[in-house]
Amino acid sequence: MDFKIISSHGMSLKIRSSLVGGTCLNQEVRLFDFGNVVVRKDYMEDEGVRVLSGGPYYIGDFVGKGMLTAAIQGDNFTAPTSNLILRTLRELSYNHIMGTLVIIPASSGCTLNFGLAIERAINDELAVKMLTVSDDLFNDKHQQISQRTLSAIILLYKIAGAMSAAKKSLIEIYEYCQKMCQQVQSMEVNLPNPYVTPNSTCMCIDGTFSSIKATLSQMDHTVATIKVPLATMIHIIQDTNSFRIDPSKVVDTARLTLCSGDNLVILLNNNAVITTTEQNICVKDVLDYLTAFNINVVRFYVGNFIKCSDNPSLTITLLKVDDSSVLTYLDANYGNVPGWRAVNQSIGPSLTTAVSIPGNLRRKERITPPIRGPKLSDEASNIMYFAMQFACDALISCEKQLNVIDSEKGDGDTGTRMKTVAELLIKRMRQDKVILNYPFTFFETMSRFLEKSLGGTSGCIYSILFEAAAKRFAGFKDSLDVTTDMWLESFKAAADALQKYGNTRFGEGTLYDPIYIFCVTAKEELGNGADILIAVEKAVRKSEEAISMTKRDKKYPDPGAHAVGIWIRAIFEGVKLRWPVDVACM
Numbered sequence: 001m002d003f004k005i006i007s008s009h010g011m012s013l014k015i016r017s018s019l020v021g022g023t024c025l026n027q028e029v030r031l032f033d034f035g036n037v038v039v040r041k042d043y044m045e046d047e048g049v050r051v052l053s054g055g056p057y058y059i060g061d062f063v064g065k066g067m068l069t070a071a072i073q074g075d076n077f078t079a080p081t082s083n084l085i086l087r088t089l090r091e092l093s094y095n096h097i098m099g100t101l102v103i104i105p106a107s108s109g110c111t112l113n114f115g116l117a118i119e120r121a122i123n124d125e126l127a128v129k130m131l132t133v134s135d136d137l138f139n140d141k142h143q144q145i146s147q148r149t150l151s152a153i154i155l156l157y158k159i160a161g162a163m164s165a166a167k168k169s170l171i172e173i174y175e176y177c178q179k180m181c182q183q184v185q186s187m188e189v190n191l192p193n194p195y196v197t198p199n200s201t202c203m204c205i206d207g208t209f210s211s212i213k214a215t216l217s218q219m220d221h222t223v224a225t226i227k228v229p230l231a232t233m234i235h236i237i238q239d240t241n242s243f244r245i246d247p248s249k250v251v252d253t254a255r256l257t258l259c260s261g262d263n264l265v266i267l268l269n270n271n272a273v274i275t276t277t278e279q280n281i282c283v284k285d286v287l288d289y290l291t292a293f294n295i296n297v298v299r300f301y302v303g304n305f306i307k308c309s310d311n312p313s314l315t316i317t318l319l320k321v322d323d324s325s326v327l328t329y330l331d332a333n334y335g336n337v338p339g340w341r342a343v344n345q346s347i348g349p350s351l352t353t354a355v356s357i358p359g360n361l362r363r364k365e366r367i368t369p370p371i372r373g374p375k376l377s378d379e380a381s382n383i384m385y386f387a388m389q390f391a392c393d394a395l396i397s398c399e400k401q402l403n404v405i406d407s408e409k410g411d412g413d414t415g416t417r418m419k420t421v422a423e424l425l426i427k428r429m430r431q432d433k434v435i436l437n438y439p440f441t442f443f444e445t446m447s448r449f450l451e452k453s454l455g456g457t458s459g460c461i462y463s464i465l466f467e468a469a470a471k472r473f474a475g476f477k478d479s480l481d482v483t484t485d486m487w488l489e490s491f492k493a494a495a496d497a498l499q500k501y502g503n504t505r506f507g508e509g510t511l512y513d514p515i516y517i518f519c520v521t522a523k524e525e526l527g528n529g530a531d532i533l534i535a536v537e538k539a540v541r542k543s544e545e546a547i548s549m550t551k552r553d554k555k556y557p558d559p560g561a562h563a564v565g566i567w568i569r570a571i572f573e574g575v576k577l578r579w580p581v582d583v584a585c586m
Contacts, residue, residue: 015073022060026338029063032070032091035084038063039070043092048164049173050092050100053157054080055110061339062154066332067161069100079109085117089126099127099170103156103177105149106134129174131156135186135317150186151269151315154305155330158340162329183320185256190313256318260294263322263350265330267301269315282314287353296350299330303341368435369444373473374482381437383578388429388436390574391567392422398566406559414458414559421453439482439490443470458560461502461511468497484532492519509550511560514543518568533576540572 015036023031023038030041038060040046046069053059054072056079062068072088074080092100102118104110111132121128135152156177163173258264266286270279279302287297298321306315321327331346345351376384395402395418402415428434428449435441447466451459472493476486495515499505504512521542525535547565550558 015075018058019060019073022058026060026064028065028335029060032088034087036073036075036080037070037084037088038073039091040064043069044095046164047098048167049098049160049170050096051103051157051160051164052088052092052100053103053153054085054114055105055107059339062157062337064335064337064340065161066165066334067157067337067340069161069164079107079113082113082116082120085114086120089117089121089128090124093121093126093128097127099129101160101164101170101173101177102128102130103153103160104130104132105153106132107149127170129170131160131174131177131181133181135181135184137185137187150188150317151267151306152181152184152186152317152319154269154339155184155265155267155301155317155319156180159326159329162332162334165332165334166329180319180326183256183322184317186315186317188313188315256320258293258295258318258320261296262320263296263298264290265299265301265319265321265326266297267305267317267319268303269305269317270302271307271313271315272304273314284353286316287351291350291352298327298350299343299345300351301341301343305339305341369441369448369470371435371438371441373438373440373478374476374480374486375478376437376439376482378437380482383575384436384442385429386578387571387574388434389426391570392426394566394570395419395422395563402559402563402566405556405562408554408556410559414563417454417458418563421450424453425449439486440470440473443467443473443490461498461560464497464501465494465515469494484526488519488522488526491515492523495519509552509558509561511558511564513546513550514561514564514568517546518543533579536572537576540568543568 019031019036019038023029028041029038031037032039037054040063042065043050046065050069051067052070052072053062053068054074056074056077058073059068059071060073063071069092070088072080072084074084089100089102102114104114114130118128118130133149133153133156136148136150159180160173160177163176168176268279268282268286274282283300283302287300290297319326327346331342333342399415399419402418403412404415406412406414425434434445443466447463447470450466451463453459454462469490472490473486480486495512498512498515502510502512504510506513506516518539522535522539525538526532530538544565547557547561550561556562
């Protein structure tokens with residue numbers, strides 16, 4: 001159902017064009033050539049009661065087997081003319097004796113125009129019944145002519161259409177749906193514009209979600225504003241007496257009265273106001289609230305059933321269920337009707353938020369990664385420790401520098417985050433919580449440590465780097481000695497993983513650039529017979545040149561790339577200071 005209003009200039013043509021476009025998207029429906037009427041393509045083959053609706057707006061998405069037979073849309077976003085309605089009734093009644101049920105909103109324009117057409121149809125001896133839906137909780141405060149229809153009409157479309165498909169008679173369908181109208185209540189909650197997708201943030205996360213001022217919409221545009229948690233939308237309905245939870249089972253004709261043990265069908269129309277996350281929070285809180293009163297929610301429909309761009313709102317409809325046949329009709333599936341959202345909720349007496357199931361894996365994650373792969377000598381392990389200490393000290397000392405660089409385009413906290421992680425890593429190393437003599441175990445430890453301590457995108461990137469390096473060392477036999485080629489292969493594996501999962505490539509100005517060029521240069525220099533330290537030093541210089549190139553149109557280089565340059569240079573200087581002539585594994 002579409003309430004979107006566009007320019008009134010040439011509106012008749014635009015509405016016709018809209019209906020043509022909608023019909024192209026659904027090959028199960030067609031347009032009558034005499035007016036803006038969407039009709040089932042196979043309506044002449046339907047032997048059941050015809051179900052017709054219409055109004056100022058588009059409801060063609062609800063035309064299909066098991067729902068509406070046809071839907072009429074008026075010109076200029078007004079009610080359809082009585083002549084068009086009568087012509088449609090005659091078409092639907094041609095060679096058909098089961099009759100037509102007309103379900104319409106309670107607006108004066110619709111009731112007058114449809115009423116006139118139906119009276120004329122009855123005078124033509126056509127079998128027609130009209131059902132007017134007025135489910136707004138504020139309707140009792142206004143004159144009968146000012147009644148308003150919200151989202152309950154969608155449920156009536158479904159119930160009537162399913163009964164028609166089940167070959168029920170016109171009188172049976174009319175009386176049953178009339179009874180449903182007495183057991184349904186809806187309420188519209190308007191949200192202030194600042195809370196409609198503000199800066200693409202999620203209201204349930206940024207803290208504003210629990211204190212939004214929800215505005216209760218009434219027909220005369222007077223509003224009652226109450227400050228309540230949006231997620232517990234059911235509280236709004238309770239606070240405004242739209243229904244009562246009454247253990248004494250006292251009948252209240254002005255409000256929907258719910259008692260312990262009652263069954264409810266709920267339809268939540270989200271007019272593109274809140275995100276799916278927030279929408280699902282609403283569902284959970286409504287279920288929790290009603291379950292506390294032993295009220296069973298047997299079906300919960302959620303979606304953008306009624307669309308209105310000028311009125312961002314949520315509409316909640318409560319349908320009290322007295323017999324299981326309601327669920328039979330709501331669950332009936334006769335094919336794809338675009339506007340209806342079928343649900344998988346038929347198991348169990350009611351919906352529940354107790355939805356968790358235990359996993360099959362019982363073994364907890366290891367606190368410390370396993371020992372695997374080649375082992376470093378004690379001397380090489382000491383060099384590793386010294387180099388790591390150098391890298392951590394360098395990152396700590398460059399905190400302010402990195403923050404300044406990051407503030408140009410980012411949050412200005414890269415240096416502080418790196419410093420915090422470096423200090424924590426030094427502490428863990430001094431407590432012997434980092435195993436250095438097995439490269440695989442060391443890289444695995446670093447991967448898990450950085451994912452948790454650094455966090456965010458940077459933490460994930462570094463975790464991928466070290467995880468890939470660990471994987472490469474896991475492929476070497478335990479009996480082998482660690483060689484320079486092994487280190488380069490693991491570094492290359494890390495760079496490849498970053499390129500794959502980071503969706504980047506050399507020259508795009510990211511931290512991948514210095515890592516990639518280091519691998520390429522070191523391999524090339526060693527292949528040319530250069531000494532290890534000379535080859536690595538040249539690779540470090542090339543990395544620093546690549547970092548400088550990440551400036552592009554900025555004053556500073558990429559902060560992530562600059563951080564890589566700091567620890568690569570520091571590790572090299574640390575290794576060089578402790579490098580013995582007879583060590584061939586570093």
